[in-house]
Amino acid sequence: MIGFGTVGQGIASVLMRKDLGLTITAIADSRSGLMRDDGVDLAGVLERKRGGFVVGDVGISPMDVVKRGEYDLLVEVSPTNIQTAEPAATFIREAISRGKHVVSSNKGPIALHLKELRRAALSHGVQLRYEATVCGAIPIMHVLEEGLRGNSVKSLHGVLNGTSNFILTRMAEEGLTYDQALAEAREMGVAEADPTYDVKGIDAAIKLVILSNTIWETDLRLEDVVVTGIDQITPDAIRLSEDEDATIRLIAEAIPERGICRVTPRLIPRNHPLVVNGTLNAITLTTDLAGALTFVGKGAGSIETASAVIGDILHIKERYARGA
């Protein structure tokens, strides 16, 4: 496992309380690394991390672990770098070239290099999965692969950024200004110190790129998405929307047939399934046979994101593990 932040710690705590037949043989973060072929002591690692100590040996880097570690599957949960996707992209390429499966929660490599990484995985006979990169706990990738066989997806609409949705919800519920709602989001840990990616719609656009490229096997880039954020929304605009029994939500939408791929605040009837509150995420797929299907769930959170990563690991374990 590369990366030991919120997601990595979530995975470790789940594995400590549930026996899922998985062994973590190495962990590395940006400060240190640890390799134990018979299984890392997760309780000890979590305790050191939470105490502010290094988790392993400062002489062992993430690249050492990726290159020399004994493992069947790389769990790549290091922080997203959306400019270069590095160093995560290199870790993933390296693991694939060693014939290792990869599960990632890292939006950088998947948004920037999905086609290349998929091709590499295919040619090395390994699996690459990334359920956790979009919509947190919602198993949207599994639904796309498994649940909609026989269907063609015509379009997708989603509330893909929990921070923006929280701010819009609070503005509507309490008549707050954008700045007041953002301040509240920061206090509650829902918004980061620099909320630019979230409130400017960039995070939602990244997820839209990942979903679109997955569904339609396109090679869409972040620059191809038309993006408007929520930071110009006024309390007046929200009050006016409420007069029509509607509200404003930051909607990511892709409709290939009409050449539409954008993230923009939209007026939506309050009783529409995409109108979810707080930090929830929601996604609607419009299909040719099953009609419109909407999925709602937590878009972030340590254990929720860990759930998506673990779902991917178990999927690979069941179907592709040696001897399975």
Added chain:
Amino acid sequence: MIGFGTVGQGIASVLMRKDLGLTITAIADSRSGLMRDDGVDLAGVLERKRGGFVVGDVGISPMDVVKRGEYDLLVEVSPTNIQTAEPAATFIREAISRGKHVVSSNKGPIALHLKELRRAALSHGVQLRYEATVCGAIPIMHVLEEGLRGNSVKSLHGVLNGTSNFILTRMAEEGLTYDQALAEAREMGVAEADPTYDVKGIDAAIKLVILSNTIWETDLRLEDVVVTGIDQITPDAIRLSEDEDATIRLIAEAIPERGICRVTPRLIPRNHPLVVNGTLNAITLTTDLAGALTFVGKGAGSIETASAVIGDILHIKERYARGA
């Protein structure tokens, strides 16, 4: 394929317009049957059915097809008989004993005999799938099997009956009485001439039994579900709920830890994800890791239900077909 009503015709029309690599070698309904090892002429069969003619040879019964037909997989889409599950249960048992996979949209056999049929399928090395029995187009069974690996489901709450939901929606939107809304539902083809099963909560209870027995591998029976319908709901009750920014929905819920298994009208905040309008279905699963996940989609319809049946067929084809 046994049964050629709404679902069967939906399947036939999808197979006519999409090449999914499937061949229907026999069709039978209560009036006649037809066997063509190289593939039934679906256009002709649909035309005869829609013209009110028999689809095949009146000398060929469904049981003839099940027992003597050449097929890999039985598609059982005949009408539900919730008292005895017959004759569908016998067709399914017979097909399984012949070593054939089974996909069914028929709630009778699955609600009454799931454990027995599963065991039979297991011992004959075949698959039994029934996505279409609950929540129409929502791929809830696939989500349970594939999307929530590593999770334990703690409870489920659902709006599982589209007719009741339509009536409650119209009562709230237009201030109609129950009888007025029911009359409208009948006119629109949303309610049957005898709406008892829908409005008394029995249809929802049947689906709750199927979902519960699938998730928790229990042996729950319809009699174990506490059921209250919507036919006693007054416009006053709905008006009162609206004063609290809530509404009334017929909720099916199962919480095994608390011994709860019931279908009953409940007051729910209007912004709750389960508050869907019209004939939509919705289901919330509460899990230990992924938190609460809600799925919304069309609960009925010819093509939507066909989508669920076809998804099951393709699932089996990809993984278990001879030579796959």
